[in-house]
Amino acid sequence: MSISSALVISRLPSLPPIRCSLAAPLRYKRSSVVSLRCWCGPSPKMDSDSGASDKAFFLGLSTSSWCTGLGAVGFIETAYLTYIKLSNSEAFCAVAGGGCNDVLNSDYSNVFGVPLPLIGMVSYGLVTLLSLQQSRSNLLNGFGESDVRFLLLAITTSMATASTYFLYLLGTKLSGTVCSYCLISVFLSVSLLFITLKDYAFEEIQKVVGVQFAIVAIVLATLSNSYTMTMPKYLGSSDITLEPYETEIIEQSTPWTIALAKHLHSIGAKMYGAFWCSHCQEQKQMFGREAAKILDYVECFPDGVGKGRKMTTECTLAGLEGFPTWIIKGKVLSGEQNLQALADASGFVSQDSSYALASKQDQS
CATH class of the missing domain: 1.20.1440.130 (VKOR domain)
Known part of the structure; x- marks a missing residue:
């Protein structure tokens, strides 16, 4: 039994000597690479969060x-x-x-x-x-x-x-x-x-x-x-009194603006304004001196602004939000309007196209 065992052992291939001093460092070197990858892993995740x-x-x-x-x-x-x-x-x-x-x-x-x-x-x-x-x-x-x-x-x-x-x-x-x-x-x-x-x-x-x-x-x-604040501060002040005044209209009317003013007057269109309203004055200037006199203009503060002076009943009942305000065929147009918008809203059609051309040249 011992002889056969010896023969088997003698036939086994010879194993190379184990060199622990070299193999161990190699193994630790590889593990250090793995740990380096684990440390770098969160970096792509941080980039994706920031982006x-x-x-x-x-x-x-x-x-x-x-x-x-x-x-x-x-x-x-x-x-x-x-x-x-x-x-x-x-x-x-x-x-x-x-x-x-x-x-x-x-x-x-x-x-x-x-x-x-x-x-x-x-x-x-x-x-x-x-x-x-x-x-x-x-x-x-x-x-x-x-x-x-x-x-x-x-x-x-x-x-x-x-x-x-x-x-x-x-x-x-x-x-x-x-x-x-x-x-x-x-x-x-x-x-x-x-x-x-x-x-x-x-x-x-x-x-x-x-x-x-x-x-x-x-x-x-x-x-x-x-x-x-778009409404005048005078409306809420009892210490300031502003007397009514008139602003001269210096622009000349054209045949087209006169025809438009006559049409607005004929259908009962009204322009509500106030004497201190700059946009109201600019609206009149767009029509010109002659045409502005034809318009149905309603002055909402004929007695001025101040203590004991109020807006007229007609303007109050109209429910105005600001000046100027146009009411044309029951439609309310707030703010200064260009003449073509007023013509469209009122259904005005000029008989002579040269009127519209002259009006556009004057506005430009």
């Missing part, structure tokens, strides 16, 4: 790309309306009846004297720049990812709030007026807010919802205060 806005949102585009595109569209729209407002031109309106121009020339088209389209243009421009920065275009130095996200949230919240408020005014104070540009702006601003919120987790929204409510309150208070 959450680069994830596909809709149609393969990221939220930052959508905000950039919608912001650019809004910027172009408001830039066009700003040009129309500042140049006193007439905006192209796909809706018949000149509703876009009625809104653009109303008392609600300015906030503390600043044209509303100009404010919108600046807001859309900021959204576009911040969205490009969020796409890592590095347009703005010193702005981190968290700064850009917060600014986008604040701006889009204020824009959506203002657009909703203007939509309320369009349906109440300017009822019957259709403004396609207003509806487009509402869609763009609300969409921008929705897309911006998509980058926030539910826990993050809970942290910033208080800031959003504060922004909403500030925007609503600012707009409400601005439009309250």
Whole structure:
């Protein structure tokens, strides 16, 4: 038994000597590589978190790309309306009846004297720049990812709030007026807010919802205060008395403006105004001296403004929101109107096209 065992052992192949001093370091060297990979593993995850806005949102585009595109569209729209407002031109309106121009020339088209389209243009421009920065275009130095996200949230919240408020005014104070540009702006601003919120987790929204409510309150208070101040401060003052006065109309009337004034008079159209209202004087200047005398103009403060002096009963019953206000065939047109809008609202058709041409040349 011992002999056979010895033979078996003698036939086994000789094993190489174990060199522990070399094998162990090699094994530890490999384990150090594994530990290095474990340490580097979280790095890609951190990059993906910081670039959450680069994830596909809709149609393969990221939220930052959508905000950039919608912001650019809004910027172009408001830039066009700003040009129309500042140049006193007439905006192209796909809706018949000149509703876009009625809104653009109303008392609600300015906030503390600043044209509303100009404010919108600046807001859309900021959204576009911040969205490009969020796409890592590095347009703005010193702005981190968290700064850009917060600014986008604040701006889009204020824009959506203002657009909703203007939509309320369009349906109440300017009822019957259709403004396609207003509806487009509402869609763009609300969409921008929705897309911006998509980058926030539910826990993050809970942290910033208080800031959003504060922004909403500030925007609503600012707009409400601005439009309250469009009414003259003399109306609420008992210490100041303003005597009525007349402003001379220096512009010459054209045959077209005289014909329009006669038509407005024939259908019972009325213009309500106040002697201290600069827009009322500008409206009369558009007609010219001769045509303005034909208009049915209602002075709402014939006795002046001050203690014991009130608006006339006719103006009070008309429910005026500001001056001037036109009531044509039961339709209320608030604010200074261009002559073509008055012609369209009253159904005026000139017998001689040269009248309209002369009128347009005078306005330009």
